[in-house]
Amino acid sequence: MTDDLAAVAALHDPVRRALYDYVAAQGRAVGRNEAAQETGISRTLAAFHLDKLAEAGLLEVDFMRLTEARPGPGGGRPAKVYRRGSIARTVTLPHRDYEQLAALLADAVHDTAADERAVAAAGAAGERLHEPGHWLATLRERGYEPYADGARVRLRNCPFQQVAEAQPLLVCSMNLALCKGIAGPDATAELDPRPGACCVSFSKNKSR
Amino acid sequence: MHLAQLNVGRLVAPLDAPEVADFVALLEPINKLADDAPGFVWRLTAADTDSAVDYRHDFGDDLLINMSVWRTRQDLWNYVYRTRHLAVLQRRREWFQRTVEVHSVMWWVPDGHLPTAAEGMARLALLAEQGPGPGAFTFKDFHDPAGAPA
Numbered sequence: 001m002t003d004d005l006a007a008v009a010a011l012h013d014p015v016r017r018a019l020y021d022y023v024a025a026q027g028r029a030v031g032r033n034e035a036a037q038e039t040g041i042s043r044t045l046a047a048f049h050l051d052k053l054a055e056a057g058l059l060e061v062d063f064m065r066l067t068e069a070r071p072g073p074g075g076g077r078p079a080k081v082y083r084r085g086s087i088a089r090t091v092t093l094p095h096r097d098y099e100q101l102a103a104l105l106a107d108a109v110h111d112t113a114a115d116e117r118a119v120a121a122a123g124a125a126g127e128r129l130h131e132p133g134h135w136l137a138t139l140r141e142r143g144y145e146p147y148a149d150g151a152r153v154r155l156r157n158c159p160f161q162q163v164a165e166a167q168p169l170l171v172c173s174m175n176l177a178l179c180k181g182i183a184g185p186d187a188t189a190e191l192d193p194r195p196g197a198c199c200v201s202f203s204k205n206k207s208r
Numbered sequence: 209m210h211l212a213q214l215n216v217g218r219l220v221a222p223l224d225a226p227e228v229a230d231f232v233a234l235l236e237p238i239n240k241l242a243d244d245a246p247g248f249v250w251r252l253t254a255a256d257t258d259s260a261v262d263y264r265h266d267f268g269d270d271l272l273i274n275m276s277v278w279r280t281r282q283d284l285w286n287y288v289y290r291t292r293h294l295a296v297l298q299r300r301r302e303w304f305q306r307t308v309e310v311h312s313v314m315w316w317v318p319d320g321h322l323p324t325a326a327e328g329m330a331r332l333a334l335l336a337e338q339g340p341g342p343g344a345f346t347f348k349d350f351h352d353p354a355g356a357p358a
């Protein structure tokens with residue numbers, strides 16, 4: 001937990017927080033120039049803070065060519081790029097471990113008659129969260145990180161990722177029910193799993 | 209090494225019954241999805257089973273056997289849980305009898321080795337008798353090719 005605390009503490013600086021939020025929201029690798037421009041700071045300052053975030057494990061570093069190779073020295077050199085780190089950071093003081101509890105319950109429930117009740121409970125919880133016209137904001141508040149992809153709305157983040165890795169059948173069924181409830185009549189949630197992404201996507205219902 | 213997997217199930221009705229018509233209709237597109245999935249190496253097809261006379265007699269006509277070989281754990285995981293296959297899995301109770309017995313197993317095979325149904329059933333029996341180990345395991349109790357729990 002010490003590492004988690006250090007990682008979270010690295011976000012105390014508002015510039016770093018803005019850089020982290022920007023990189024996380026893109027869902028792809030971001031170069032130093034782009035991050036600097038988008039957050040309105042100098043490239044040197046952006047590089048400094050991006051590297052601090054990488055040191056803390058909040059961002060992962062890669063190297064790639066971002067533009068066509070230009071003539072001259074260094075023109076075709078791969079640039080340092082950043083994407084959000086895959087490790088989840090949690091700080092609760094005093095310590096709480098709901099993830100372990102959820103994993104144990106998921107193990108106990110999956111593939112029994114109780115898993116249908118778990119899905120029904122998730123659906124009911126979603127319906128309680130539904131506010132007409134507010135479904136996207138609700139998804140955002142709950143950490144799903146929704147984004148538009150053509151006519152569909154996809155989710156960048158799975159809030160239940162660790163438990164979903166262990167019990168995908170149960171957790172993805174529960175998540176679909178929860179999302180259907182949150183969307184209500186405003187949008188249609190459908191199972192749309194993709195590697196490395198949330199299992200649900202939405203189509204907006206035009207009449208609403 | 210490649211990752212082999214076998215899973216078995218008993219349908220709630222014969223293959224030509226209306227109760228399982230949706231499932232039967234999904235077989236071809238879902239198998240195609242597997243064939244085209246990244247990391248897919250091989251799967252047991254009707255052509256294989258017809259020639260394996262002992263397999264049908266040993267395990268019964270009502271037992272459906274799925275067996276396939278994949279490059280990595282992640283490739284198999286992505287196919288099972290991160291494609292349209294997931295939606296089919298979620299409907300399994302409509303089509304398959306609920307069984308408490310062990311119905312799914314994985315094990316490592318040398319590259320190029322295509323396991324027989326009898327081999328897969330023996331791995332399933334190993335898992336049922338001895339629990340997960342280097343020779344028979346599951347996603348949940350995974351073992352790497354060196355035999356270590358992962």
